[in-house]
Amino acid sequence: xxxxxxxxxxxxxxxxxxxxxxxxxxxxxxxxxxxxxxxxxxxxxxxxxxxxxxxxxxxxxxxxxxxxxxxxxxxxxxxxxxxxxxxxxxxxxxxxxxxxxxxxxxxxxxxxxxxxxxxxxxx
Numbered sequence: 001x002x003x004x005x006x007x008x009x010x011x012x013x014x015x016x017x018x019x020x021x022x023x024x025x026x027x028x029x030x031x032x033x034x035x036x037x038x039x040x041x042x043x044x045x046x047x048x049x050x051x052x053x054x055x056x057x058x059x060x061x062x063x064x065x066x067x068x069x070x071x072x073x074x075x076x077x078x079x080x081x082x083x084x085x086x087x088x089x090x091x092x093x094x095x096x097x098x099x100x101x102x103x104x105x106x107x108x109x110x111x112x113x114x115x116x117x118x119x120x121x122x123x
Contacts, residue, residue, distance in 0.1 A: 006043070041108045075102070
């Protein structure tokens with residue numbers, strides 16, 4: 001179920017990333033970077049959850065560091081691929097700053113999952 005939810009979430013992010021945004025969405029400078037950070041933070045968190053709950057066929061499980069690295073790699077590469085694709089779309093453009101916001105969000109999401117998990121174990 002976690003994998004399905006994560007894939008659906010990634011499809012939603014893809015749809016919003018390739019279609020032309022409505023006018024006026026970027027109401028203040030940097031809003032899109034905040035959105036990138038939040039969207040990819042959630043994606044990183046979801047991937048950690050997938051890897052920690054799927055222990056079959058070598059897909060998930062493993063050490064926490066390995067899980068975190070897999071989640072970061074998938075999330076960051078997905079963001080890079082979307083930025084690359086946007087370079088070829090007429091109403092969109094690729095942005096290094098968007099890619100950096102994606103990566104920072106992915107790191108924050110993975111760290112947040114770790115923090116939440118640690119707090120739950122302590123209480």
